[in-house]
Amino acid sequence: MADIVGWEDKNGLSKERLTFLNSQIKKNQPNEDEIYFQVNGKTCVNLISIVNLKKLTNQLSVGNLIKASDKKPLKNRTRSGGWSYVHALPLLSIEKTIVKDQLYDEFEKSVSQSLKDDDESINDRLANAPKFPEKVQTISYDYRRNEDVVAAVLKRANGKCELCKLEAPFLKASNSSPYLEVHHWILLSEGGEDTVDNAGALCPNCHKEAHFGQNQEYIKSNKAIKTIG
Structure with missing residues (x-):
């Protein structure tokens, strides 16, 4: 400026x-x-x-x-x-700017702290809390992923989650194909490769577990039991 x-x-x-x-x-x-x-x-x-x-x-x-x-x-x-x-x-004329991942981390810490409080304290804060959230401008970073990797992994899965082995939970509204999410066993942000060998097609529940569950390190280190068991 x-x-x-x-x-x-x-x-x-x-x-x-x-x-x-x-x-x-x-x-x-x-x-x-x-x-x-x-x-x-x-x-x-x-x-x-x-x-x-x-x-x-x-x-x-x-x-x-x-x-x-x-x-x-x-x-x-x-x-x-x-x-x-x-x-x-x-x-976008908003005073506060924050990296998106940082915003998420801070929110998760606040939720964890709130869960430790008693109901009375939480209800007191809720009574005085604004009904509409503050808008903040976020900066996010992402990767240009290879679409052929996604396609190959989804074809390999053939409509079944490669972790729990169950059928996809629903069909996509756009094209009626089984809804599965392609996950990198070693995350791209951690130096993982954008390759078929480093990816699996997961149902939303297993995908969340791979990121946030207690078994995430086991899943990462074993590549979901070599992806296809």
């Missing part, structure tokens, strides 16, 4: 300022030398000027910004520039 964003004509700058700016570009943006000095054989004359540059408290992606001029979504910056005054989308 910056207090002032504007354009300058490099032809109108003093030699001292131009020398300083050139040195800063070479030092801090070496990969943009070509864009800054010359593009398609033509000398670049426009220069963006940023004053009091500072990091946003809420780190929003470009997709969460709209242009101040016409309220249209902001597009990713192109090689030719594309700088605009922007506002955050109204829904």
Whole structure:
């Protein structure tokens, strides 16, 4: 974020300022030398000027910004520039930002603490609690999984959970196929491979057990008894 964003004509700058700016570009943006000095054989004359540059408290992606001029979504910056005054989308103009996993962990700890309290204490808090939850902006991280791994594992399972060996609990509304969830025995976040050998098709109940149950380490270490028993 910056207090002032504007354009300058490099032809109108003093030699001292131009020398300083050139040195800063070479030092801090070496990969943009070509864009800054010359593009398609033509000398670049426009220069963006940023004053009091500072990091946003809420780190929003470009997709969460709209242009101040016409309220249209902001597009990713192109090689030719594309700088605009922007506002955050109204829904995301929220002060608090938190990593999604951290939000879940904090909630689980709070629930555990609440379960230790007596009913009277819980009811007293409920009597004064807001009826609608606070909105927070979350940042989440995920993996681009291989769709062929998912397809191969589901085909191998043939409609049965590869842990409890029971039929899928219901059929999907979208295509009437058995509903099973593909789980990585060694989680991707723990360095597990996105491969057929490291995955199994589980019913929702077994999938939850694999993540949160007392046997999760046994399931992980034994790969569900070699997946197909």
